[in-house]
Amino acid sequence: MKDAPEQRYVFAVGTSGNLDSYLQDYVDLLEEINKESARGGVLTAASFIDDLLQKSISAFLVDEASAKKLCQGFNAPIGTLSAKIAVAYGLGLISSDERAECDTIRAIRNKFAHTVRVSFMDHGVANLCSKLKFASDEPGINSHMKFTSAAVTLVARLVNRPKFVAKEKRETKEWPTATEKRTVIR
Template identity: 45%
Template structure:
């Protein structure tokens, strides 16, 4: 996955001073991209952004190694699909169970739009998904409920990788660490 466009100067002319400002502009771009978009465009754009954010979060957690890219690229990459990224991020404790449910709901709706030529928010399979939690909120039309849920999910994930990198980044296992881990086995076996 190529990810989102990278720029040093935002198309609006703003030059972000730090990564947080760049991400805030990126979120604005997402809001602008979904405004007036077709149903298909809205769903696919929102899901693509979430997939990029999950990949960033996972990469921020994993050790720095050239082999990490093999987890995300190629036909048999375990984190090559949105589903794989959702499961990995949840099981590594990088997203909550509720966030995983929301992203998975987005994935399911995206899959219908990706595989059905006549998909819209009036499509029976989309309506079925939008009629239940976490999309349905009881107040909004299906398209608006999906967008509301998606944007509320995105706003929590867009900066998450920065915090993960600062406090949860994994380090390669060194011999002295391995020996300490192995010592637990000998204590357990006694």
């Protein structure tokens, strides 16, 4: 008898019973990557990382429509994966290792998204995969497995980040101006 997805991954995500929605998304990602082609797996993983970065940034910014417009919608200033990585790092929402991993996964995603004939055996893709710090270091692991293990590890690190980031959500505030007598500008 085949286990239900939530039963198969219970040990991996450290829970029993029903999964929190964000962990269910993680389980769904694992299943999706496993059923996809190499190209589909890369695009799916990168899209999931993009979404997690956007959720983390949105959780940090003030809760106003103008802040949400930064990440969502047509021509949003923080609408690309590259911009989300830079902003998340600049705001201290991801570590330097996470930023480097995101950038490498983005580069691999771009190879698969913009090249008709591409595979993990291509020199450029294999070279990028060798730079993944979160990849499994087991002997004999191929580039596809390195990518998948690194992407899954990165997602595991980021999956609950929006919840933690929300605890430090920014709030609007009134700032002193130069016309106020008590303000000293140095």
